[in-house]
Amino acid sequence: MSVDESHGSPRQQTSVRTPLGRVRGLGSSHSGTSDFWRQRITAVAMILLMIPVIVIIMMLLGRNQAGAAQILGSPLVALLLIMFIIASVWHMKIGMQIVLEDYVINEKLKLITIMANNFFSSVVGLASIYAILKLSSGV
Amino acid sequence: MALSIVHRATGVALYLGTALLVWWLIAAASGPTAYAHVQAFTGSIIGRLIAFGYTWALMHHMLSGVRHLVWDIGYGFKPTEREWLTWAALIGGITLTVLLWIVAYMIGGGR
Numbered sequence: 001m002s003v004d005e006s007h008g009s010p011r012q013q014t015s016v017r018t019p020l021g022r023v024r025g026l027g028s029s030h031s032g033t034s035d036f037w038r039q040r041i042t043a044v045a046m047i048l049l050m051i052p053v054i055v056i057i058m059m060l061l062g063r064n065q066a067g068a069a070q071i072l073g074s075p076l077v078a079l080l081l082i083m084f085i086i087a088s089v090w091h092m093k094i095g096m097q098i099v100l101e102d103y104v105i106n107e108k109l110k111l112i113t114i115m116a117n118n119f120f121s122s123v124v125g126l127a128s129i130y131a132i133l134k135l136s137s138g139v
Numbered sequence: 140m141a142l143s144i145v146h147r148a149t150g151v152a153l154y155l156g157t158a159l160l161v162w163w164l165i166a167a168a169s170g171p172t173a174y175a176h177v178q179a180f181t182g183s184i185i186g187r188l189i190a191f192g193y194t195w196a197l198m199h200h201m202l203s204g205v206r207h208l209v210w211d212i213g214y215g216f217k218p219t220e221r222e223w224l225t226w227a228a229l230i231g232g233i234t235l236t237v238l239l240w241i242v243a244y245m246i247g248g249g250r
Contacts, residue, residue: 040211043204050201054239062247065174068167092154099147124157131164 035094042091049084056080073135081132089125093117142225146203149196156193194239199232 056077060068071077096117104110163181166173180186206224209215215224 131168
């Protein structure tokens with residue numbers, strides 16, 4: 001069987017759709033499998049970064065602001081944390097969207113909550129990175 | 140074992156908890172007064188409970204996620220393997236959480 005057979009057909013019936021035809025709608029998120037793949041990339045990135053991040057948090061425990069600021073602003077720590085923040089914000093945005101798509105039945109509410117998810121994730125990511133960059137600049 | 144819903148629940152908890160992590164980072168960038176507020180919160184009973192719960196949610200979500208990654212690459216589908224992976228994530232998550240907190244208190248983070 002050839003997936004090309006579906007190309008010229010003016011109407012596609014659900015029962016006889018080819019594999020290619022089935023994914024043409026790109027699923028509930030309208031973005032196909034790219035989110036699935038990015039969710040895995042960011043997950044593996046966070047697993048790789050988990051030990052350094054835990055060490056950094058342990059170093060920060062019990063210190064006052066001056067001590068914490070010094071650690072957070074050092075180049076290696078700042079870089080590791082920014083990488084972890086990017087991976088986690090991306091991961092959590094995709095994860096929450098999947099949860100919302102699964103459980104929010106009302107279509108309008110779904111769009112509103114998905115939009116809110118994008119805003120929240122963006123704010124979390126930008127605010128965290130801004131804080132680390134500010135500490136890194138030593139101001 | 141219906142642990143996939145726990146994976147989602149811990150994911151949602153971690154998501155909401157990022158608001159507190161942002162508060163902490165912004166406070167560190169703001170100055171001593173703002174940071175002292177965060178430390179007063181993390182030093183309180185409720186703050187410690189949230190931090191402990193957050194540690195567990197992160198460790199469990201990570202191990203449970205590894206389980207999903209193992210399935211993604213096509214392994215661990217036999218009934219015994221599924222059970223083993225699930226229990227490993229459950230027990231491993233609790234063990235790692237307790238270990239991390241013991242280390243944290245040992246290095247003086249409990250002050």
